[in-house]
Amino acid sequence: MQRRHTRQKQIIQNIIEGIGKHMTAEEVMAVLQETEPGIGMATVYRNLNVLCEEGIIQKISEKGFSFYDGNPVPHDHLYCLRCGNVFDIDAPYDSRYDRKAAEAAGARIIRHSTAFEGICKNCLLKEEEQQWN
Amino acid sequence: MQRRHTRQKQIIQNIIEGIGKHMTAEEVMAVLQETEPGIGMATVYRNLNVLCEEGIIQKISEKGFSFYDGNPVPHDHLYCLRCGNVFDIDAPYDSRYDRKAAEAAGARIIRHSTAFEGICKNCLLKEEEQQWN
DNA sequence: CTTACTGCAAATTGTTTGCAGTAGC
DNA sequence: GCTACTGCAAACAATTTGCAGTAAG
Numbered sequence: 001m002q003r004r005h006t007r008q009k010q011i012i013q014n015i016i017e018g019i020g021k022h023m024t025a026e027e028v029m030a031v032l033q034e035t036e037p038g039i040g041m042a043t044v045y046r047n048l049n050v051l052c053e054e055g056i057i058q059k060i061s062e063k064g065f066s067f068y069d070g071n072p073v074p075h076d077h078l079y080c081l082r083c084g085n086v087f088d089i090d091a092p093y094d095s096r097y098d099r100k101a102a103e104a105a106g107a108r109i110i111r112h113s114t115a116f117e118g119i120c121k122n123c124l125l126k127e128e129e130q131q132w133n
Numbered sequence: 134m135q136r137r138h139t140r141q142k143q144i145i146q147n148i149i150e151g152i153g154k155h156m157t158a159e160e161v162m163a164v165l166q167e168t169e170p171g172i173g174m175a176t177v178y179r180n181l182n183v184l185c186e187e188g189i190i191q192k193i194s195e196k197g198f199s200f201y202d203g204n205p206v207p208h209d210h211l212y213c214l215r216c217g218n219v220f221d222i223d224a225p226y227d228s229r230y231d232r233k234a235a236e237a238a239g240a241r242i243i244r245h246s247t248a249f250e251g252i253c254k255n256c257l258l259k260e261e262e263q264q265w266n
Numbered sequence: 267c268t269t270a271c272t273g274c275a276a277a278t279t280g281t282t283t284g285c286a287g288t289a290g291c
Numbered sequence: 292g293c294t295a296c297t298g299c300a301a302a303c304a305a306t307t308t309g310c311a312g313t314a315a316g
Contacts, residue, residue: 004290004295025280040298045281047296062248064194066280078238091237097230101249104224105211109251115195116234118242137270137315158306173273178306180271199305270315277308288297 008039009047016048016057022067022086062115074113080120087120141172142180149181149190155200155219195248207246213253220253 015031016023023031029044048068051057060067063079065086076089098109119127148164149156156164162177181201184190193200196212198219209222231242252260 001295002291006290006296008297038298040300041280042282042299043297049282061197062195064199066197076234078234078240078242080240081243087238087240089234089238091233097247098249100224101209101211101222101247102251105220105222105249106254106257107211107213107220107249107251108257109211109249110214111251112247112249114230114234114245114247116231116238116240116242116245118235118240118244121239124239124241134270135316139271139315141272171273174305175274175307176272182307268316270313272311272313274311275309277306279304279306281303281305283302284300286297286299288295290295291293 003050008036008043009050011036011039012044012047013051013056016051016068017070020070021088022060022069024065024067028068060113062113063117074111076114076116078116078118078120080123081117082119082123085120089114089116136183141169141176142183144169144172145177145180146184146189149184149201149203151203153203154221155193155202157198157200161201193246196250207244209247209249211249211251211253213256214250215252215256218253222247222249 011032012028015028019031025041025044025048028048029041032039032044048057048059052059052068055072058069058072058074060069060077062077065079067086074093076091078087078089079085080087098112101107101112102109144165145161148161152164158174158177158181161181162172162174165172165177181190181192185192185201188205191202191205191207193202193210195210198212200219207226209224211220211222212218213220231245234240234245235242
């Protein structure tokens with residue numbers, strides 16, 4: 001089944017790769033509507049799934065959120081318990097972790113990604129300001 | 134708002150703590166029906182959420198799965214790409230990881246958990262058997 | 267007695283699917 | 292021209308919510 005190159009798929013890919021951060025299907029849809037109204041939600045989901053299969057983007061499902069990330073390389077995330085936002089953690093991929101887990105589980109590990117929970121930079125700053133009131 | 138101690142909540146807690154592995158809300162429901170038919174799905178969800186809030190159990194949402202775990206201590210998981218099952222990884226919690234992430238993001242990290250993807254022990258064994266056919 | 271909790275059904279959310287029409291190749 | 296892809300609506304799964312009745316304190 002030879003895959004076809006369509007306008008809508010190209011546009012969707014451009015949006016996620018261009019914006020430089022992960023977004024939900026809903027957010028992709030919203031951006032899409034600005035320039036190309038009339039494209040259906042189903043098309044968005046279908047193309048996001050295809051792009052994942054092709055390894056061009058990555059689907060991130062953690063802590064009940066679902067994001068699509070233009071950067072297909074596995075990387076870690078921080079979930080801010082205060083503001084609820086999700087941030088990329090820019091730390092190098094540590095394959096020693098894979099080896100340790102492989103040993104502990106007797107399994108072959110392909111990749112990992114870590115979900116951190118805490119308070120993000122912004123919320124920490126806000127908290128500090130509060131101290132002076 | 135003083136919380137009340139109810140029979141259904143106690144039963145649900147017993148099930149998850151007793152079974153020694155994480156289970157979906159659906160699975161809790163199934164076990165529940167064997168001994169206590171008539172308890173509604175909504176009650177299961179409500180009590181699971183309350184138990185999470187109280188820190189007695191833990192909700193795990195990764196890779197599109199949602200589990201409830203009787204062990205509230207954060208720990209890592211392996212998602213088998215072959216059989217689709219989820220396994221606990223029994224490795225000690227490494228807080229150095231938290232410190233590294235805190236530094237990289239300028240954030241305060243409370244905890245983390247890592248999702249590994251790979252091939253589980255069972256599937257590796259099956260694969261080996263295939264070699265001889 | 268008071269009101270938090272229950273069981274049911276209906277609502278909501280996020281995502282997928284069926285189908286007739288459209289458009290890549 | 293063939294058939295994969297689209298847009299829409301309907302279907303779906305997982306979870307939450309509204310409500311009248313029940314039971315914990």
